[in-house]
Amino acid sequence: MLLDHADLDGHDQLAALMAESRYPPIGETREFYLVELERGRVVFAGSPSRRGFNLIGSVHGGYAATLLDSACGCFVHSSLPTGQGYTTLELRVFYHRALSETSGPVRAEGKLASLGRRVGFSEARVSMPGDAYVHLRHRRG
Structure with a gap:
């Protein structure tokens, strides 16, 4: 997907994909999408459904982890110059509250620490309006 825009920096690559309504396949699988992109900020949004439930009837923790990994990864990507890549080195997720089918639309906002x-x-x-569920610290190299 990004190879089509290899001549652009990370931010402009993501902007081009959004303009073309092209999204990574993981977003279709997990039902979330990149919905906002600015320099210094990316936002993914989705609605957890029963398709992502675990055995105890709540949304599997992997849904939130994947959503967060996407937000953090795309944020780092948006900060990179032309021709530079990245990979996840560490992923630490802190769950404060479980997501459920009734959680409604959720958003993951990625920000740069350094x-x-x-x-x-x-x-x-x-989060959803007024209520944080899960947060993540992420290291990429």
């Missing part, structure tokens, strides 16, 4: 020459740290929070 960006060095080799490693970037970002964080994100999954």
